[in-house]
Ligand SMILES: Nc1nc2c(ncn2[C@@H]2O[C@H](COP(=O)(O)OP(=O)(O)OP(=O)(O)O)[C@@H](O)[C@H]2O)c(=O)[nH]1
C-alpha cells in the first residue's frame with residue numbers, strides 16, 4: 001500500500017474496510033514528526049475523496065488516549081507510535097529458547113509509559129520443563145502488572161486475555177520476532193483471522209480508526225499486532241521507575257541521598273545485591289536503561305533548543321527585513 005495511505009474501518013454498522021489517502025497537511029506533519037503518522041489503533045477523521053481515485057482522505061489523527069512509542073529508527077530523538085489507544089499492552093516473550101529478561105524490562109518500560117495496562121505474556125509454556133521457574137524469574141520485573149504463562153497450541157492460559165477482549169478491550173501485542181505473537185493472535189481470534197483492517201466512519205468529520213494491524217475479535221474487542229521488534233530504543237520519557245520500583249524503593253533507603261550505588265557505605269541497593277535479594281543482572285539492566293533514557297532526554301532537549309534557536313533567528317531576520325520608517329518621521 002502507498003506509504004501515504006492506510007487501511008481504515010469505517011464506523012458504519014458493518015465496520016467496512018476502506019483505504020484512505022493522507023491529506024497534504026497530514027503528510028507534512030508526518031514528515032516533520034513521525035509521531036504524527038497514523039498508527040494502528042488510531043481514531044481519525046475522514047473527508048470524502050477527491051477526483052483522482054481515493055474514496056477517502058484522512059485529514060486528522062485524533063488525540064491518542066494511550067500510545068506505545070519507541071524511539072524512531074532515524075537516529076533522531078523523534079518517536080514512532082507502534083500502537084495507539086490500546087487498553088492493554090501485552091509484552092510477549094518466549095519461555096524458550098531463552099527468556100531475555102533485559103528485553104522484557106525494556107519493552108515493559110514502553111508498556112508502562114503508554115498509559116495502558118501493562119501485561120507480560122510468557123509464551124511456549126508447553127516447551128518449558130518448568131514453567132513455574134520461568135514465571136519466578138520474571139516476577140520481579142513484572143511487579144505491578146499481570147503475568148501470564150500461555151501455550152497457544154494447548155490453548156492454556158489465554159482466558160484473561162479473552163476476558164479483556166470480551167469486555168471490549170483493545171490489546172496491543174509487542175515483542176521480538178518469533179516469540180509467538182502471530183500464534184497468540186490466531187489463538188485469540190479463532191482459526192480464520194479476519195482480514196486486517198482499520199476502523200473508521202463515513203462522511204466528513206466522522207470518526208474512524210486506523211490500521212494495517214488491527215484485528216477485530218469475534219466476541220468484541222480488538223488486537224493490535226506490531227511488527228517483531230529487533231530493537232526498541234527508549235525515548236526520554238519512559239516508565240523505568242515502574243519497571244524498577246523495587247530498585248527505586250531500595251535506593252530510597254540508602255544512607256546518602258545522592259548515592260550512586262557503586263561503593264558508598266550504607267547503600268541499600270548494594271546490600272540487596274550482596275544478600276541476593278536483588279539480582280545483579282537487574283541492577284545492571286536498570287543502570288543501562290537509565291543511562292539510555294538520560295541520553296535521549298539530553299537529545300530531546302537539544303532538539304527543542306535547536307528548534308527554539310532557529311525560530312528566534314527567523315524572527316530576528318523578519319524584524320531586520322521589516323519596512324523601515326522613512327527618515328525624519
Ligand atoms: N510449542 C509452542 N510453539 C509456539 C507457541 N507460540 C508460538 N509457537 C511457535 O513459535 C514460532 C514463532 O511463532 P510466531 O507466532 O510466528 O512468532 P511472532 O512473534 O509472530 O514472530 P514475527 O511474526 O516474526 O513477529 C512458530 O513456529 C510457532 O508455531 C506456543 O505457545 N507453544
Ligand SMILES: [Zn+2]
Pocket residue numbers: 251254255259260261262264266267268269270
Ligand atoms: Zn545506594
